[in-house]
Amino acid sequence: MRSIRLRPWFRWVLPRLVCATLIYVGGYTALNAGLSAGLAAEVAAIRERGEPVNAEELVHPEVPAELDAGPYFRGACALMEGLADPLNEELGDFWPQVVEIPDADPVVNHFGWVDHDSTPREVESVDAWLQRTPGLQTLLDELARRPRCRSNVHFEEDGPYTLLPHLMPAKQLTLVMLASSSAAAQRGDAQRAVAQHELSYELARCVYADRFCLISALVGVSLEGLSHAHLQLLLSRDTLGEAELSQLDTALAGLPDLEQVYRESMHGERAGLGTFMFEALLEGRRVSFMGEVPAATGAMRLLLLADFRHYLEVLSKGASVPWDAPFDEEFHRSMPSYAVLSGLFMPALGRFRDRLKRAEVRREVDRCALALERERLVSGSYPESLPSRFATQGFSYERVGAGYTLTAPHAEDALPDEIVRFRLVR
Amino acid sequence: MSLQRLYRTSRPARWVFDALIVGAMVGALAAFHVLPSLGILSDDVLGRL
Numbered sequence: 001m002r003s004i005r006l007r008p009w010f011r012w013v014l015p016r017l018v019c020a021t022l023i024y025v026g027g028y029t030a031l032n033a034g035l036s037a038g039l040a041a042e043v044a045a046i047r048e049r050g051e052p053v054n055a056e057e058l059v060h061p062e063v064p065a066e067l068d069a070g071p072y073f074r075g076a077c078a079l080m081e082g083l084a085d086p087l088n089e090e091l092g093d094f095w096p097q098v099v100e101i102p103d104a105d106p107v108v109n110h111f112g113w114v115d116h117d118s119t120p121r122e123v124e125s126v127d128a129w130l131q132r133t134p135g136l137q138t139l140l141d142e143l144a145r146r147p148r149c150r151s152n153v154h155f156e157e158d159g160p161y162t163l164l165p166h167l168m169p170a171k172q173l174t175l176v177m178l179a180s181s182s183a184a185a186q187r188g189d190a191q192r193a194v195a196q197h198e199l200s201y202e203l204a205r206c207v208y209a210d211r212f213c214l215i216s217a218l219v220g221v222s223l224e225g226l227s228h229a230h231l232q233l234l235l236s237r238d239t240l241g242e243a244e245l246s247q248l249d250t251a252l253a254g255l256p257d258l259e260q261v262y263r264e265s266m267h268g269e270r271a272g273l274g275t276f277m278f279e280a281l282l283e284g285r286r287v288s289f290m291g292e293v294p295a296a297t298g299a300m301r302l303l304l305l306a307d308f309r310h311y312l313e314v315l316s317k318g319a320s321v322p323w324d325a326p327f328d329e330e331f332h333r334s335m336p337s338y339a340v341l342s343g344l345f346m347p348a349l350g351r352f353r354d355r356l357k358r359a360e361v362r363r364e365v366d367r368c369a370l371a372l373e374r375e376r377l378v379s380g381s382y383p384e385s386l387p388s389r390f391a392t393q394g395f396s397y398e399r400v401g402a403g404y405t406l407t408a409p410h411a412e413d414a415l416p417d418e419i420v421r422f423r424l425v426r
Numbered sequence: 427m428s429l430q431r432l433y434r435t436s437r438p439a440r441w442v443f444d445a446l447i448v449g450a451m452v453g454a455l456a457a458f459h460v461l462p463s464l465g466i467l468s469d470d471v472l473g474r475l
Contacts, residue, residue, distance in 0.1 A: 016444065016447055016448050016451060017451060019448050020448045020449075020451030020452045020455060021451075021455065023448065023452050024452045024455045024456060024459075027452075028456075028459070277475065281466060281471075289474060290470060290471050290474050291470055293465075293466065293471055294462060294463050294465040294466060294471075295462075295463060296463040296466060297459055297460060297461075297462050297463045298456055298459030298460035298461075298463065299456055299459070299460050300460050300463045300464075300466065301463070341475070344475055
């Protein structure tokens with residue numbers, strides 16, 4: 001009886017259900033194929049340019065062991081991590097900075113070290129602490145002897161959550177080296193002052209060696225910023241001779257090319273963060289910091305495919321524009337509504353480029369300051385106008401007392417932090 | 427006139443109703459298909475991105 005009552009209902013529903021299934025399966029298959037083909041074309045274009053596509057392809061080139069500073073860098077960072085607490089206990093919270101002190105003794109102390117709460121601090125104890133900790137200095141001296149650095153950071157397992165435990169100790173080490181350099185300059189030990197200052201460049205070089213990691217690039221830039229501030233202190237002390245100035249100039253010239261840093265960071269972001277996450281979500285994978293990620297199906301998959309393609313397009317465009325050329329950030333404002341994850345994974349390209357440009361200008365200003373210092377050693381005083389090879393870069397040069405102020409070109413409405421300036425006070 | 431009567435007597439109305447019914451079925455199929463991946467929206471995944 002039941003089957004007889006159901007039959008007309010079933011005969012009505014079946015053709016409609018078949019029709020709906022055909023429409024859905026056909027539509028889904030067509031959309032899936034279309035979006036996958038678009039994505040594959042974008043991936044093929046990246047491969048054609050010889051750029052890494054996924055996290056497995058972010059490989060650091062081999063470096064002969066005798067040239068590789070990497071193990072010493074990591075050893076020094078690991079040691080510093082263990083020493084951070086004793087250092088803090090002995091010398092207070094160790095995050096000091098070099099600042100200009102306008103009303104200080106004009107002969108000795110126009111630049112000084114202050115604590116995070118802006119109270120002045122002495123640095124002789126830091127140098128003494130460093131000399132009581134010979135292992136650290138030995139590792140850093142070995143590091144300085146090796147011209148290349150191979151990172152051991154691998155992105156294929158954890159993608160954006162790859163641990164970078166060396167960054168914090170690298171910053172602390174840089175501060176310790178610069179403080180030690182200041183202390184040596186104060187004692188008139190120019191050789192040690194320069195060697196320790198140079199080590200800060202070596203540490204930045206090792207941090208940049210992470211290559212595909214935007215965070216490491218930003219930390220490298222920040223370490224260079226610390227060295228820039230300290231160079232003003234060092235040159236204002238007037239302890240360096242021609243040999244030491246050349247040594248610093250060579251070290252500055254040997255810092256990694258920022259154009260390459262930008263390009264590789266973009267490749268790393270794209271392959272190690274975006275592609276890693278989109279692939280995990282599209283295919284379903286176990287990701288260490290998330291557990292089991294289910295594979296996207298149905299509309300979610302279509303949405304992710306479109307989003308992924310948009311992400312690749314925008315980031316490829318960002319990486320292809322020369323890093324120091326003007327860059328239209330219109331895409332940040334005109335994100336399509338489906339590009340939810342793109343927005344989440346997209347680095348702040350414009351800000352990153354600005355930081356790198358400032359770092360580049362800082363290097364040029366520092367090298368200009370070293371050239372001026374050499375000129376002073378020869379002629380006895382700083383020149384009244386900027387040497388022609390630096391004047392073409394648009395730096396403004398102003399004699400102030402026995403020293404000078406050198407300012408890089410900047411927008412009129414630039415914030416104080418955005419202005420690159422080198423003050424030498426005598 | 428009841429909807430049922432309209433469905434039985436008018437051909438255009440039947441087409442419209444059928445289209446609505448098939449559309450609803452397609453929607454239901456899409457909803458069932460996306461169901462296994464809704465875990466992505468959980469805090470364990472989306473919250474940690």
